[in-house]
Each structure stands twice: as C-alpha cells, then as structure tokens.
Amino acid sequence: MGKAPGNADKIGKLIELNEELENYFNNTIIPQLFVDADMKLRKFTPAAMTHFKLSEGDLGKHIDDVSNNIRFPTIIENIHEVIESNVSLEKEIQTTDRVWYQMNILPYIIRRENRTNGVIITFIDINDRIQTLKSYEKLNRNHEVVIHALYHDIKGPISNMEGLVSILGEANGDGAVIKEVEEMLTLAVSKLKETVDDLVDIGGNDRGFDQEPERVNFGNVIEDAKLSLKDKITETKANITSELNVTEISFSRRNIRSIIYNLISNAIKYKSSDRSPEIQIKTEEVGESILLTVKDNGMGMEDDKRSVIFDRFTRLRDDIEGSGIGLFIVKNMVEGMGGEIQVESTEGEGTTFKVYFRK
Missing domain, CATH: 3.30.450.20 (PAS domain)
Known part of the structure; x- marks a missing residue:
C-alpha cells in the first residue's frame, strides 16, 4: 500500500x-x-x-x-x-x-x-483596431454628407439658371438685359461645372470631403454663395453685409463653400413675412478659434426647435421648400474638422448661427 x-x-x-x-x-x-x-x-x-x-x-x-x-x-x-x-x-x-x-x-x-x-x-x-473602425465610420459619414452636400451645391446653380432663363424670356428684346443675363448664366454654368468637377474628384478619392485644408478667402466664398443665390436675393430684396475681421482660413474649400451657402440660403428661406431679409456675416478671432457668425432678422424659431434643427430631414415649416438636410450637412462638416456650431434664436426676431473653426 x-x-x-x-x-x-x-x-x-x-x-x-x-x-x-x-x-x-x-x-x-x-x-x-x-x-x-x-x-x-x-x-x-x-x-x-x-x-x-x-x-x-x-x-x-x-x-x-x-x-x-x-x-x-x-x-x-x-x-x-x-x-x-x-x-x-x-x-x-x-x-x-x-x-x-x-x-x-x-x-x-x-x-x-x-x-x-x-x-x-x-x-x-486594441487601440489600432478601434481607431481603424472609427476611421471607417467617419468615412461612411463623410460619404453620406458628400451626397447631401453635392445635392445642395448642384441645386443652387440650377435654381439660379432657371430664374435667369425666366428673366431672359421676359426681356422682350432688351439688349442690355439679355447681355447681363447671358453673363450671369455663364457664371452659373461655371459654378455648376466646378461642382461637377468636385464630384469627379470625390469619385476617385475615398476621403470625400475630408480633404486637406487649404487657404480659403472668406470674401470670395461669400461672393460665390451670393452669385448662386442671386435669384433668391433679388426676389426677396435681401441685403447681405459682411464684416471680415479674419479674411482667410485654413479649411476644406468645398466645406467652407457648402457651409456659407447653406447658412445664407437658410437666412433667406426663413425670412419674416413682413420685412426683407437683413443678413450680417462676420468673422473674428475668439480665443483659439475663428468665429463665423451669420445673423438674420427672419422668423426665428421656438426654443424646442433649436435642439433638433441639425438632425437630418428636420424641417421647421412644411410650407417652406427644402429637404431638411442643409444644417445636417453644415454640422457634420464643421465637427468633422474639429469645430463647433451653435444657434441662438428668438421667435419673430431672427436667428444667429455661430460656427467656431479650430485654428
């Protein structure tokens, strides 16, 4: 044993x-x-x-x-x-x-x-793996924003051309009017071609709108937006003024163009019924950011609407034309480059959008 x-x-x-x-x-x-x-x-x-x-x-x-x-x-x-x-x-x-x-x-x-x-x-x-997944998620979001932004960027020049063609039809042989409209049509076609060229670039570049920053002049972009919205500006007798204390920014050119276009377009679209739009655009340095402010005297909005206006397909008024994606585009573009957007509004008095761009 x-x-x-x-x-x-x-x-x-x-x-x-x-x-x-x-x-x-x-x-x-x-x-x-x-x-x-x-x-x-x-x-x-x-x-x-x-x-x-x-x-x-x-x-x-x-x-x-x-x-x-x-x-x-x-x-x-x-x-x-x-x-x-x-x-x-x-x-x-x-x-x-x-x-x-x-x-x-x-x-x-x-x-x-x-x-x-x-x-x-x-x-x-697993940090590399998580960062890779986040990159893919960001890429998917960017592609979604690209599609919506291109829709807006193409719609602007087309709408402008429609308005100009209408004016041309009513010119009654007035040579001066015809010449002016022809020049504006040429510019509108040029803007549309530029947008289509961007679309071709995006097709060969998986990064979409997440492109390298470049020096962009605020004044030039504002004038481009005003040209694309010329028929709406004329129709509503909108007055747009600028105070550019910062004239340039290092940012994606396509994004800046879409951001400013959408904010001006919204200010005109949601105008007050009893007064012409007064739109004030201002740029300035605030701490570590460049602040772009777009202020209007439009219809404003209720407090409970401010929390949802950046959601996709949100429309404040059913009787006003729009798809409800403009501010969704703006928010994604700003935050995608490390910035922030805020809104202040008083119903019946107007709305102010503040876009903080990281320097």
Missing part, C-alpha cells in the same frame, strides 16, 4: 506551482495582474509594471490603492463581479489616457476546494 503524501510533499508541490506561476508572470509580454480574493495585488507581469507604472512596493496593496495607476474607474466593481459569479468578464475599455484595451478578468479557481481565490486580469492593446 502506498504511503500517503506528507506535509513536505504538499509544500513541495505548492512551491513548484508557485514557481511555475512566477515564471509565467515574469516571461509574458502582456500586461497582467493577479488580484487575490481579499482584493490585494499579488503579482503582475513586467509589461504591467511598465505600462501601469507599478513597483515591487505595490505588491500586497489593496487594488483600490493602485487603481489610479490602472486608470479604469470600474475595475474594482468588475473584479468583485467575477469573484462572486465565477464567470469571466470581457469588455473593451478606454483608459483615462484615451487608449483602448480588451480587458479580460478570469476567475482564479482552486479546483480541489472549488472556490475562487482571486482573478487574473489581462489587458490587450
């Missing part, structure tokens, strides 16, 4: 197991922590020591005392959850330094006693 193993054999096996665990922790290149059932940090890999700035002096400390190093606010709650349930936990986390990890918390189970004696926590850097 064999002899039952003595205490020395048991101690020897425990030492052997401990050495194997120690050897594993010392040689893995993945950040890992071993936290026991009393929530004390018992071991960590060299990679964890480096990444979380841990030291030998942190061994034996309660995990709460070193959680700031790990920079993940719910880690203690998650450890408790795994210890109590004996079920591993996997989740994607972003630490306070904005790095993404896949965190796995595995129960450390003593089989012969069928109890959990702590957890092993593994952190796998």
Whole structure:
C-alpha cells in the first residue's frame, strides 16, 4: 500500500506551482495582474509594471490603492463581479489616457476546494483596431454628407439658371438685359461645372470631403454663395453685409463653400413675412478659434426647435421648400474638422448661427 503524501510533499508541490506561476508572470509580454480574493495585488507581469507604472512596493496593496495607476474607474466593481459569479468578464475599455484595451478578468479557481481565490486580469492593446473602425465610420459619414452636400451645391446653380432663363424670356428684346443675363448664366454654368468637377474628384478619392485644408478667402466664398443665390436675393430684396475681421482660413474649400451657402440660403428661406431679409456675416478671432457668425432678422424659431434643427430631414415649416438636410450637412462638416456650431434664436426676431473653426 502506498504511503500517503506528507506535509513536505504538499509544500513541495505548492512551491513548484508557485514557481511555475512566477515564471509565467515574469516571461509574458502582456500586461497582467493577479488580484487575490481579499482584493490585494499579488503579482503582475513586467509589461504591467511598465505600462501601469507599478513597483515591487505595490505588491500586497489593496487594488483600490493602485487603481489610479490602472486608470479604469470600474475595475474594482468588475473584479468583485467575477469573484462572486465565477464567470469571466470581457469588455473593451478606454483608459483615462484615451487608449483602448480588451480587458479580460478570469476567475482564479482552486479546483480541489472549488472556490475562487482571486482573478487574473489581462489587458490587450486594441487601440489600432478601434481607431481603424472609427476611421471607417467617419468615412461612411463623410460619404453620406458628400451626397447631401453635392445635392445642395448642384441645386443652387440650377435654381439660379432657371430664374435667369425666366428673366431672359421676359426681356422682350432688351439688349442690355439679355447681355447681363447671358453673363450671369455663364457664371452659373461655371459654378455648376466646378461642382461637377468636385464630384469627379470625390469619385476617385475615398476621403470625400475630408480633404486637406487649404487657404480659403472668406470674401470670395461669400461672393460665390451670393452669385448662386442671386435669384433668391433679388426676389426677396435681401441685403447681405459682411464684416471680415479674419479674411482667410485654413479649411476644406468645398466645406467652407457648402457651409456659407447653406447658412445664407437658410437666412433667406426663413425670412419674416413682413420685412426683407437683413443678413450680417462676420468673422473674428475668439480665443483659439475663428468665429463665423451669420445673423438674420427672419422668423426665428421656438426654443424646442433649436435642439433638433441639425438632425437630418428636420424641417421647421412644411410650407417652406427644402429637404431638411442643409444644417445636417453644415454640422457634420464643421465637427468633422474639429469645430463647433451653435444657434441662438428668438421667435419673430431672427436667428444667429455661430460656427467656431479650430485654428
């Protein structure tokens, strides 16, 4: 009959197991922590020591005392959850330094006693993967904005040409009027061709409107927008004034053109019924931003409408022509380049849009 193993054999096996665990922790290149059932940090890999700035002096400390190093606010709650349930936990986390990890918390189970004696926590850097996914999401959003923006940019010159053709038909042989309309038609066709050329460029460039910034002159873009909206400006007797304290900006030319066009178009479209549109455009430096302000004296809007006007297909009035995507385009273009757009409005008095461009 064999002899039952003595205490020395048991101690020897425990030492052997401990050495194997120690050897594993010392040689893995993945950040890992071993936290026991009393929530004390018992071991960590060299990679964890480096990444979380841990030291030998942190061994034996309660995990709460070193959680700031790990920079993940719910880690203690998650450890408790795994210890109590004996079920591993996997989740994607972003630490306070904005790095993404896949965190796995595995129960450390003593089989012969069928109890959990702590957890092993593994952190796998997935930041590149997350950033790639975000890039694809941004690309999809950009393509959507591109389609809507092109619709607007093409619609403007076409609408302008329709108005000019109508004027031409009513000229009754007036040579001066015919000549002026012909010149304006030539300019409108040129703007339409420019937009179509942009469409061709986008077709061969997956980045769409997310193009490299270039020096863009505010005055030139405003004049382009006024030309595209000339028939509407004439029809409504709109007066557009500019105060350009900042004359140029480093931004996507296509985006600036669409932003200014949409804001001026909206100011005319939502004019008051009892007065002609007065539209004031201003640029200035405000802190670390360049501020573009477009202010009108139109119909304004109710307080509850301000929170939804940037949503796609939102229309403030059913009796006013529009698709409800203009401000959706503007917001996406501004935020896509790191800026911000705000709106202030008083019903019956007018609306002010403030666009903050990052320098």
